[in-house]
Structures are given as C-alpha cells and as structure tokens.
Amino acid sequence: MTLRSRLRPADAMSIGTVGLRARRVRATLSALGIAIAIAALVAVLGVAESSKRQLLDELGRQGNLLTVATGQTFDGRPTPLPTTAQAMIARIPPVLATTAVGNVEDATVRRTDRIPPQNTNGINVLAAQPSLPATLSARVLRGSYLGPPAEQYPETVLGYSAAQSLGIDRLDAQTQVFIAGRYFTVIGVLDRVSVAPEIDTAALVSFGVADRLFGLGGVPTRIYLRVDPDQVAAVAAVLGPTASPGNPRDLMVQRPSDVILARLQAKGAFVGLFLGLGAIALLVAGVGIANIMVISVLERRAEIGLRRALGARRRDVAAQFLLESAALAVIGGAAGIGLGCLATAVAARLAGNPLAIPAEAPLAGLAAALLVGALAGLYPATRAARLPPADALRTL
Amino acid sequence: MTAALELHGVAKTYRPPTAVTALSDVDLTVHRGETVAITGASGAGKSTLLSILGTLERPTAGTVRIAGTDTSTMSDPQLSAVRAWHIGFVFQQFFLLDHLTVLDNVATGLMYRGMPAATRREHAARALERVGLADRLRHRPAQLSGGERQRAAIARAVAGRPAVLLADEPTGNLDTANGHQIVRLLATLEDTSLVLVTHNAEVAAAMQRQIQLRDGRIVHDSGAAT
Numbered sequence: 368m369t370l371r372s373r374l375r376p377a378d379a380m381s382i383g384t385v386g387l388r389a390r391r392v393r394a395t396l397s398a399l400g401i402a403i404a405i406a407a408l409v410a411v412l413g414v415a416e417s418s419k420r421q422l423l424d425e426l427g428r429q430g431n432l433l434t435v436a437t438g439q440t441f442d443g444r445p446t447p448l449p450t451t452a453q454a455m456i457a458r459i460p461p462v463l464a465t466t467a468v469g470n471v472e473d474a475t476v477r478r479t480d481r482i483p484p485q486n487t488n489g490i491n492v493l494a495a496q497p498s499l500p501a502t503l504s505a506r507v508l509r510g511s512y513l514g515p516p517a518e519q520y521p522e523t524v525l526g527y528s529a530a531q532s533l534g535i536d537r538l539d540a541q542t543q544v545f546i547a548g549r550y551f552t553v554i555g556v557l558d559r560v561s562v563a564p565e566i567d568t569a570a571l572v573s574f575g576v577a578d579r580l581f582g583l584g585g586v587p588t589r590i591y592l593r594v595d596p597d598q599v600a601a602v603a604a605v606l607g608p609t610a611s612p613g614n615p616r617d618l619m620v621q622r623p624s625d626v627i628l629a630r631l632q633a634k635g636a637f638v639g640l641f642l643g644l645g646a647i648a649l650l651v652a653g654v655g656i657a658n659i660m661v662i663s664v665l666e667r668r669a670e671i672g673l674r675r676a677l678g679a680r681r682r683d684v685a686a687q688f689l690l691e692s693a694a695l696a697v698i699g700g701a702a703g704i705g706l707g708c709l710a711t712a713v714a715a716r717l718a719g720n721p722l723a724i725p726a727e728a729p730l731a732g733l734a735a736a737l738l739v740g741a742l743a744g745l746y747p748a749t750r751a752a753r754l755p756p757a758d759a760l761r762t763l
Numbered sequence: 764m765t766a767a768l769e770l771h772g773v774a775k776t777y778r779p780p781t782a783v784t785a786l787s788d789v790d791l792t793v794h795r796g797e798t799v800a801i802t803g804a805s806g807a808g809k810s811t812l813l814s815i816l817g818t819l820e821r822p823t824a825g826t827v828r829i830a831g832t833d834t835s836t837m838s839d840p841q842l843s844a845v846r847a848w849h850i851g852f853v854f855q856q857f858f859l860l861d862h863l864t865v866l867d868n869v870a871t872g873l874m875y876r877g878m879p880a881a882t883r884r885e886h887a888a889r890a891l892e893r894v895g896l897a898d899r900l901r902h903r904p905a906q907l908s909g910g911e912r913q914r915a916a917i918a919r920a921v922a923g924r925p926a927v928l929l930a931d932e933p934t935g936n937l938d939t940a941n942g943h944q945i946v947r948l949l950a951t952l953e954d955t956s957l958v959l960v961t962h963n964a965e966v967a968a969a970m971q972r973q974i975q976l977r978d979g980r981i982v983h984d985s986g987a988a989t
Contacts, residue, residue, distance in 0.1 A: 678847025
C-alpha cells in the first residue's frame with residue numbers, strides 16, 4: 368500500500384497548541400510556575416552580573432590603591448610610622464598621590480556629654496589630611512571636607528557609618544558631637560569608602576587640631592597611596608624599606624582592592640546556591656506541567672481516539688502532547704525571562720548598580736524551559752500514544 | 764462486484780483479567796457500495812467487529828482484508844494510513860471538537876492525509892453541502908442541533924470519499940425524525956460501503972443487508988446485496 372498517513376508540520380504545531388487555547392486559565396497557571404522559576408534564574412544571574420559589574424568597575428578604580436600601616440610589636444603594641452614615611456613614599460616615581468591618617472588613641476565620640484563614655488559606637492578618631500578625599504576617591508555626601516579653618520578650630524567630618532551610628536542625617540551650624548571631652552562641629556559626612564572601611568567608622572579631624580588637643584605629634588598610623596596601575600606590585604615591594612628603612616618588617620603593606628576580590632568570590636558562591644534553588648523551582652514547575660499533561664491526556668481520551676480513527680499515527684499523538692507541553696514551558700519561559708530582566712533592572716536601580724544581564728541568561732532560561740517542558744511531556748505523550756484507539760473511543 | 768472488506772475466521776479474545784471472547788470464527792465480505800446493518804444484543808460483539816473492520820483493534824485470529832490488502836501484518840503507521848485513506852467513522856457521540864468551527868471539524872478528517880489546509884477546507888465545504896449544512900460552516904458544534912452535529916460528523920467521515928464507512932449507532936443519540944434523516948443520508952452515499960451497527964430494527968431494515976450477531980458469532984445474514 369503506497370498511501371501514507373502524514374501530518375504536516377504546520378498542522379502538528381496547530382494541534383499541539385490547541386489544548387492551550389482551549390484551556391487558557393489552566394495553561395496560564397501551569398506556565399506561571401515555569402515563568403517564576405525562569406524569572407528567578409534570570410534574576411539571580413542578572414543581579415549577580417550587575418553587582419559583579421559594579422565591583423569590577425570599583426576594582427578598576429581602586430586597584431592601584433596601596434596602604435602602609437603600623438605593624439605590631441611582640442607584645443601587641445602598635446609600632447608608629449616614621450614621621451618621614453609619607454614624604455619618602457611620595458618620592459617613589461610611580462606614586463601619584465599620598466594621604467595619611469593618624470589614630471587618636473582613647474578618644475571617644477558621642478552625640479553629647481550626657482551619653483555614657485562606654486557607648487563608643489565603635490567610632491575612632493582619626494587625624495586626616497586635606498588630600499584624603501582625592502586620594503581615596505571618597506565622595507562628600509553632605510556638607511564639606513576639612514578645610515584650612517579645621518586646622519585651627521574643632522571641626523570634624525564623619526564617616527558614613529559613624530554618622531549613622533550617631534543619628535546624624537542632616538547638618539546645620541549647631542550639629543556637634545562630643546569628642547574626647549570637647550564639642551566639635553560636624554561640617555561634613557563622607558559617603559562609604561569601600562576600600563577603606565576604617566574611614567566609614569571614623570570621625571576625622573585635622574592633624575593640626577589632633578596635635579594641639581590630643582598630642583598626636585603628627586605621627587601617622589596609616590598612609591594611603593595611589594600608584595601607576597602598571598607598577599602596583601613593584602611599588603608594593605619597595606614600600607616597606609622606603610617608609611621605614613630601619614624596620615621594614617614592622618610595617619604592613621596592603622592592597623585594599625583585595626577586599627573587593629574577596630567579595631567577588633563570595634558572590635560567586637551565593638550565585639551557585641541561588642541557581643540551585645532556582646533549578647529546584649524549575650523542577651517543581653516541570654512536575655506541575657507533567658501533572659497537568661497527564662490530566663489533559665485523561666480528559667482528552669475521546670479526542671485521541673478520534674484522531675487515531677482519522678488516521679493519526681502513534682507518533683502524531685505523542686507529538687501533539689509533547690508540543691503542547693513544550694509550548695507551555697516555552698511560553699512560561701519567555702514570560703519568565705521578561706520578569707527576570709525586569710526584576711534585575713529594579714534590583715540594579717535600587718542598589719545603584721549598572722544594569723548587566725549576561726547574554727546567555729535568557730538563552731539558557733529558554734533552553735532550560737524547553738528541556739523541562741519536553742521532559743515533563745514525555746510520559747504523558749507516551750501514555751497518550753499507547754492508548755488503544757478502540758478503548759479511547761469507548762470513553763463516553 | 765469487488766470486495767471492500769473481507770474477514771476470514773476472525774476471532775477476538777481480550778487479555779486477562781476480562782479474557783472475554785468477543786468474536787469467534789467470523790467470515791464476512793462487504794462489497795463495494797453495499798450497505799450492511801449489524802444488529803445484536805448488548806455484548807454480542809457488534810462494536811468489536813466494527814473496531815476490527817476499522818483497524819482500530821487487531822483480531823486475535825483470522826485475516827482482515829481492506830480494499831484487497833491484508834492488514835494483519837501491517838505496522839501502526841500502515842494501519843493509520845488505511846484509516847486515513849480508506850475508512851470513515853461515524854460515532855454515536857459525534858466526537859466533534861468544540862473549539863473548532865464546523866468547517867474545520869470536517870476538514871480535520873483529511874488532516875492525516877498530509878493535505879494542505881486550504882484544500883482540506885474546500886473538500887470539507889463540499890461535504891457539508893452534501894449533508895445540507897452549507898449554511899453552518901462558521902458555526903461551532905455547540906450551536907448545532909443533535910441531528911446537525913451528526914450530519915457534520917458524517918461530512919467529516921465522507922469528506923475524503925473513503926471506500927468504507929463504519930457507523931456505530933449513528934442514530935443512538937437522536938430523536939426519531941433526526942434518526943430517519945441520518946439513515947436516509949447514509950443510505951444515499953454513493954461508491955461507499957456502509958457498515959452500520961444499530962439496535963434499531965427500523966434503521967437496520969433501511970440497509971440492503973442485515974447481519975445479526977450473538978455471543979460473537981454471526982447467527983443470521985440476509986445475504987449479500989445483488
């Protein structure tokens with residue numbers, strides 16, 4: 368017999384989606400499960416990428432920052448930096464800028480003198496130079512930074528966390544804090560300095576005031592320096608001997624951007640965890656689709672029997688349900704990609720990060736949805752195809 | 764007169780747990796253009812015989828020849844092709860798809876021949892005209908009366924001009940007037956052999972030949988029409 372039973376691809380597509388069109392609410396709810404799972408996966412990848420992009424940008428900006436700090440002696444006491452250290456470091460040719468801070472020991476910072484001295488809020492008092500904002504790329508959030516008057520008068524600039532701890536969110540002429548037995552006028556608040564978290568928790572005063580009121584003696588405890596980005600390692604190698612030729616091992620030379628690298632690595636670990644959770648959500652959604660498809664096969668036994676009587680092959684019936692399952696998942700996947708991108712955009716905007724969605728995320732999302740849909744439809748499709756046509760027609 | 768359907772020594776015993784013998788040693792030849800009524804009590808094997816004639820079920824023993832070709836060794840795709848090209852079915856429950864128009868329901872009857880949609884619709888429109896539903900093409904099945912639905916189902920079965928039309932209680936869900944209309948319509952289909960299962964003696968009498976089944980065996984055959 369030369370005549371063949373044949374189903375055109377366009378017809379296969381049409382009957383593969385007929386169930387979705389006929390049962391819209393059910394199809395929408397089933398697709399919603401996939402949409403949520405795919406949205407979660409895309410959003411996890413997108414938010415991670417946006418955050419990573421922001422950290423990489425920061426790494427690019429802060430990668431050439433080095434610090435030299437006092438080390439500790441065997442009995443735990445800090446060793447002072449030589450007073451000549453900053454000038455010596457500034458002479459290293461690739462060094463572009465330097466700034467120093469000096470730690471004022473045993474000075475507490477409180478909102479008023481009524482606050483018990485024990486409530487330090489973990490705020491340190493640091494003597495700082497006018498070059499600090501430029502060297503650390505620190506932004507003044509409110510007010511202004513320490514200027515020439517601050518060398519004479521008790522003025523302070525608070526780090527971001529210090530201002531928060533003290534409950535200072537606006538500045539006026541009367542905004543003062545109580546530092547080591549004396550009121551200082553708060554003239555500015557700095558934004559977060561990601562590479563120098565010690566600045567965030569500090570109240571900055573000028574070296575002049577620190578010398579006069581707290582007897583600091585102009586001794587710095589930490590020097591920050593910007594270097595030619597191509598010479599960072601070379602400069603780091605000579606920093607110790609340059610800053611303290613007599614005791615180079617007493618100094619700690621650090622690259623603060625290492626903290627950003629560590630944060631990048633930590634984010635990678637979390638992304639893996641959340642992707643795993645997203646995959647579980649996708650699996651659950653796939654089981655939901657399989658469940659709906661099994662019900663669909665049971666409900667449509669008569670249609671299956673009719674199609675077999677009209678000449679449909681087993682594979683045509685299987686294709687009908689496989690296509691329906693895959694279409695359900697792909698529609699859900701497409702919606703999920705849209706939702707995931709939207710969620711990423713909102714999250715990036717709220718966090719102040721640049722919007723970055725990896726190109727492979729939507730493609731992988733769609734492929735994952737298709738795979739889950741095909742797997743979920745496999746069993747119901749096989750069951751439908753194996754249904755004896757005479758039995759199927761005896762349904763009613 | 765050439766044979767459209769030939770059954771030789773056909774038996775059908777279902778697998779356990781039922782293990783019912785539905786047909787035993789059935790020999791039957793239906794000629795081209797012949798109209799045959801199969802009657803019998805419930806459980807006599809009428810529907811099983813119709814399923815075997817329509818290749819929806821395979822016999823346990825015996826041979827089934829359709830349009831001269833033995834179907835017993837055919838694969839599933841080959842049997843599907845036989846149904847798509849040579850056999851039309853009419854069911855008691857109509858089995859029209861609610862979400863399609865009447866025209867598309869009828870056109871579905873030709874879908875598995877691989878025919879383009881536009882050609883299918885042309886054939887379907889002609890078939891609907893033959894059954895008197897030319898003015899109902901765009902309606903949904905739910906908008907038709909019972910008699911009209913069965914006429915649409917007949918149009919679907921005959922749209923491809925099959926050699927054999929198998930009808931399982933086609934008037935079972937209809938009132939007498941509509942039932943008569945359907946029988947008249949079926950009896951006037953030219954070039955198509957009709958095998959019709961019915962409980963209704965009047966409907967059976969309208970066919971050229973009457974066959975009675977009891978316990979899976981042919982107990983009466985009025986003889987082939989001459």
